[in-house]
Amino acid sequence: MNQPIAALLSNAMNDELTVNEIEKLIEKPKFAELGDIAFPCFTLAKKLKKSPQVIAYELAAKLSDGMIQEVNAVSGYVNIFVNQQRVTDNVLQAILRDKEQYGSTKPVEENVVIDFSSPNIAKPFSMGHLRSTVIGNALANIAEKNGYQVERINHLGDWGTQFGKLIVAYKLWGDKAAIEASPIEELLKIYVKFHDVAETDESLNEQARASFKSLEDGDEEALSLWKWFREASLKEFAAIYELLGIRFDSFAGEAFYNDKMDAVVWELKEKGLLTQSEGAFVVELEDMPPCLITKTDGATLYATRDLAAALYREKQYGPKKIFYVVGNEQSLHFKQLFQVIGKMGYDWSKDLQHVAFGMMLKDGKKMSTRKGKVVLLADVLAEAIETAQRNIDEKNQALEQKELVARQVGVGAVIFNDLKNNRMNDIDFSLDQMMNFEGETGPYVQYTHARISSLLEKGQYKERDIQFEALGEYAWPVIQLLEQFPAIVQKSFEQADPSQVAKFSLQLARAFNKYYAHTKVLADDQWKQMKLSFACCVAIVLKDALRLLGISAPNQM
Incomplete structure (x- = not known):
């Protein structure tokens, strides 16, 4: 409009x-x-x-x-x-014609790369990892809706000094049998113990740095332990991603770029960008601290690996944009990274975007893997699904596929609770609040879709040519929202902000429920099929909005 x-x-x-x-x-x-x-x-x-x-x-x-x-x-x-009549007919006819393609942009021959989730291996997948994972997945879905081909990359944290710490911790306190029985749990224990002991014994950090250097140099024992830690973690992560319904095109993490970093350092040197500073090599930058490229012992850092990754992705995918969905505490790192790439003479540095977000808090405080203060995402999802199951048992025991619906509602509640918030805001999560069927929650939107599905079934709705008229005053706010959906989809991509789709779905659900409260949709009158066609349009758009967020829309609840 x-x-x-x-x-x-x-x-x-x-x-x-x-x-x-x-x-x-x-x-x-x-x-x-x-x-x-x-x-x-x-x-x-x-x-x-x-x-x-x-x-x-x-x-x-x-x-x-x-x-x-x-x-x-x-x-x-x-x-x-x-002219409400004209707008109403145009919008609803377009939705009935295009179905789930309503609001989609014609496919373009352009890629976007989205780097998201990226957990550290050998550490548990905590609630702290949820934000990057679900924001990135929603942004990928929204990018596809806008016509782009998307490369979903899980840039695993599978390299770096923390693996030197883990190797030292394993050699000192590790129990192979216990780790094989429960890999992540046991690895977390020895990792936390390392940091507790290192607070009074600085030599442990020296040992960790030496162990990581030996890993970079290809030491056989270090590499064997690293591969073991990585495989155990990926197996556990796979179960989480399956539950969340999230896929990736690549799991090329930091280690993938280990043999590509020398070329980056050489190029920086050839272009006269490297400066020696206290034995380390840096790139001097404008209006911010220099970017550290190699340490005094020659070991590489996040910046070195991210430079190698950016150059590789540009060559491999030729993307229109590369999005990095990473917490806002890494803002300086990405400002440095993008400026270094620009100084290297690559004008595509302007196409790199840090999609920052706030923290997931527990009782108002940041979670810390080092201190062991972590809430496991698997536990939260399991509890959400169990809560949904109890609600179903209490309210609708005759429901078919109860376990599937409980999983869709429980997982959807956790995802929606994150995505309804502006991504820059911190979130202090509450499971009780997430699962509320009456509040600004995923279950509320899902229930609205299920309610419409039930109406369509009871009214024996069949698609037919309809002239939309006399829908009533409470339908117009719904029509206005439906008309805005394509613009919301476009804007949410341009601003890398999935919360706009989540907020839209809440507004649409509320507006339809208000219409339903004042309208006898199933009244056996001459307008019955028109009202059902209108409801069907709402269901189509609600379902697609939830899909963009990575959430299922059950037909029954």
Whole structure:
């Protein structure tokens, strides 16, 4: 609705502003009686050398189109009432025609790479890893909806000094049989013990640095232990990803780039970018600390590996953009990384984006693997599924496929609780709050979809040609939301912000439930099939919105 109105406004002002510029200025009036769309004329005053009030009157007089019902000029605004009948029919017919493709952009021959999840091997998959995992997955789905081909990369933390620590810890306190029986749990124990002891024994950190250097140099014993730690972790991670319904195209982690880093260091040296600083090599940067490339002992760092990864991905995929879905505490690292790539002469550095996010908190505090203060994601998911199962047993024992639905609702609740929040905000999670069927939760949206599915079944809905009319006043807010869905999908990709889709799904569910509360959908009258067709359109869009977030939409709950 905004785009065609913006085109009319642009034409009326002789292209003084582009359609895109006008779309960004368009507002929704605070009160319905003021109109469906408002265009403020204040930014045009200086350009046209007229008052906003005069500009508004002149524009209002020029606007005429079948989509517009009424136009008023009020206090420097052009307030527009659209032809609700025409908009309603256009939107609903488009949804019935396109089904789940509604809001999709025509496929383009361009890739985007999304680096997300990226847990450290030999450590448990905690609630702290959830954010990168679900934000990245949703962004990948949204990118595909926008027509892009997506490479989903799990840049595993399978290299670095922490493996020197783990090797030392295993040699000192490890029990092979115990680790084979419960790999992650036992490895976490000795990792936490290493940090406890290292607080009073600095020599342990020296041993860890030496062990990691031997790993980088190809020491057979160190490599054997590293491979064992990695395989045990991946097996455990696979179960989590399967439960979350998340897939990857690549598990090429930090270790994958071990043989590609020398070329990066050489290139930096050849281009005169390396500077020696206290025995280490750095790249000096503007307005921020230098980027450390190699330590005094020649060992590489995150930056070295991320440089190698970026160069490899650019060559391998030729992407339009590379997104790094990593917590905001790494903001400086990525600013340094992108600036180094720019200084190397690669103009595609502008196509790299750090998709930062806030922390997952427990009782208002950051979780720490080092201190052992960690909540396992597997435990949270299991508890959420169990809670959903109890709810089903209490309210709908006759439900078919109860275990499947419990899994869809429990897992969906955990994912939605994360994605409904602006990604930059910290989240202090509460399982009770997540599972509430009445609040701003995943189960509430899923239940709305299930309610509509039940209506369609009871009403024996069959798709047919429908002329939409007389849907009632409570349908119009729903229509307005449905019309906005394509723009929401586009905007959420442009801003790398899946929360816009999550918030949209809540608004749509609330608006439909209000309509349902005031409308006898199954009343056996001449409008019954029209009302069911309308409900079907809502179900299609709700289901697709949930799918973009990585959440299932059960037909029954």
